[in-house]
Amino acid sequence: MRDRGRGFIGALAGLAALALAVPAAAGPEAAAGASPVVPAPTVPAPAASAPAQPFDACLSDLAAAAEEAGVPRALADAQLTGLAPDPDAVAATRNQAEFARPIWAYIEASVTDAKVADGRAKLEQWAPTLQAIEARYGVDRHVLVAFWGVESSYGAVLDDPGIVRPVVRALASLACGDHGRAAYWRTELIAALKILAAGDAPPERLTGSWAGAMGHTQFMPTVYLARAVDFDGDGRRDIWTSVPDALASTAAYLVAEGWRPGVRWGYEARLPEGFDLALADETTPRSLDAWRALGVRPVRDDPAADGSLPATLILPAGARGPAFLLTQNFPAILRYNTALSYALTVGLLSDRLRGEPGLARDWPRGDRMLSADERRDLQTRLDAGSYPVGTVDGKIGPRTRAALRAYQKAKGLPPDGYADATVLERMRAGP
Numbered sequence: 001m002r003d004r005g006r007g008f009i010g011a012l013a014g015l016a017a018l019a020l021a022v023p024a025a026a027g028p029e030a031a032a033g034a035s036p037v038v039p040a041p042t043v044p045a046p047a048a049s050a051p052a053q054p055f056d057a058c059l060s061d062l063a064a065a066a067e068e069a070g071v072p073r074a075l076a077d078a079q080l081t082g083l084a085p086d087p088d089a090v091a092a093t094r095n096q097a098e099f100a101r102p103i104w105a106y107i108e109a110s111v112t113d114a115k116v117a118d119g120r121a122k123l124e125q126w127a128p129t130l131q132a133i134e135a136r137y138g139v140d141r142h143v144l145v146a147f148w149g150v151e152s153s154y155g156a157v158l159d160d161p162g163i164v165r166p167v168v169r170a171l172a173s174l175a176c177g178d179h180g181r182a183a184y185w186r187t188e189l190i191a192a193l194k195i196l197a198a199g200d201a202p203p204e205r206l207t208g209s210w211a212g213a214m215g216h217t218q219f220m221p222t223v224y225l226a227r228a229v230d231f232d233g234d235g236r237r238d239i240w241t242s243v244p245d246a247l248a249s250t251a252a253y254l255v256a257e258g259w260r261p262g263v264r265w266g267y268e269a270r271l272p273e274g275f276d277l278a279l280a281d282e283t284t285p286r287s288l289d290a291w292r293a294l295g296v297r298p299v300r301d302d303p304a305a306d307g308s309l310p311a312t313l314i315l316p317a318g319a320r321g322p323a324f325l326l327t328q329n330f331p332a333i334l335r336y337n338t339a340l341s342y343a344l345t346v347g348l349l350s351d352r353l354r355g356e357p358g359l360a361r362d363w364p365r366g367d368r369m370l371s372a373d374e375r376r377d378l379q380t381r382l383d384a385g386s387y388p389v390g391t392v393d394g395k396i397g398p399r400t401r402a403a404l405r406a407y408q409k410a411k412g413l414p415p416d417g418y419a420d421a422t423v424l425e426r427m428r429a430g431p
Contacts, residue, residue, distance in 0.1 A: 058176035071193045089210040090177040104363035106341040116352045137251035138261030146350035151218040164207040171212045191221035215239030216246035227253040257332040265347040266326040267298035285310035299360045318418025322361045368421040
């Protein structure tokens with residue numbers, strides 16, 4: 001999961017097969033209709049590039065670093081010596097579906113009728129286990145099964161050789177080839193070697209995504225070491241073949257990230273006419289009662305909801321798309337994968353698994369989304385206009401949306417933070 005020591009199946013550009021993504025419980029902010037589609041990992045912003053190093057020399061350095069971290073040198077050498085690079089792993093870091101596709105296309109690729117039907121069957125099949133996990137951790141079973149569905153299509157892809165790959169090879173390739181983030185991948189590689197050294201998994205089972213995310217719910221190696229649990233009592237933390245261990249490990253991770261029992265992830269919300277869109281800043285919490293006083297209320301009322309529960313308001317596709325009130329549990333989902341589209345996918349799939357209908361308000365499907373170059377252009381123009389976005393990386397995250405809202409407000413536009421072609425054209429047209 002996170003940085004991702006997190007996320008799973010994302011579409012790999014240039015490949016017909018889907019590739020595993022990392023969970024954010026696991027990390028760092030696929031083709032529509034494809035199944036399964038899971039998020040590609042979010043990774044930290046690149047640092048300054050280091051000079052390229054021959055792959056064999058890099059592997060030797062990695063083995064030495066692993067030994068310094070407590071991995072037996074013989075094991076490190078056995079895993080790394082003579083290893084061939086995985087060219088697809090480095091290529092995949094440049095193609096993260098959470099940021100490249102319209103949010104509705106990303107969500108609807110996973111929240112399908114088939115995925116819902118399969119998930120409901122899993123809820124029934126694993127009901128006693130899920131009940132026990134809920135009792136111990138307080139995490140809603142529908143949310144856990146939604147993670148499972150998004151991350152690995154309920155485990156269906158874990159033995160697909162066209163998707164999974166050896167984790168050590170993938171991480172070594174990234175540590176030696178993704179020079180802007182080599183330190184991150186090196187840390188994950190050493191953690192993977194520690195898993196082998198501890199006997200938690202044999203080398204042939206240590207498989208996962210191109211970014212090293214592993215098992216039914218796609219833990220990164222560092223997250224596995226910190227959060228994985230042995231729930232079935234067999235003495236091993238087996239997230240690859242034990243569904244109880246994988247789902248309980250995800251629950252343990254969410255609890256560590258602040259999950260509150262009995263609280264929903266959020267609600268689709270209805271806005272009143274004339275609502276001040278600047279209040280939908282996705283950072284300012286107000287109680288559900290306070291939102292109701294402003295005319296904002298859940299589309300489907302929840303009589304059990306505590307009116308004092310704090311929530312933030314977000315418009316992920318602008319004023320013409322769905323609005324969401326997000327509770328304190330939503331950040332725990334975001335920690336699993338820091339892309340908003342990913343977290344909403346998990347939440348919306350969990351609602352469907354619970355038996356709720358789909359969204360009441362449709363997405364603005366006629367809008368033209370910005371290309372990566374256009375997103376960077378928008379960020380550059382905001383930055384130059386004293387609306388700081390942080391890193392100009394072509395990824396529309398919270399800071400870019402906040403900068404865009406400030407720009408829109410200054411120009412007398414609806415301040416919804418929605419980065420589409422219309423607002424970029426307005427910027428290019430000048431004052």
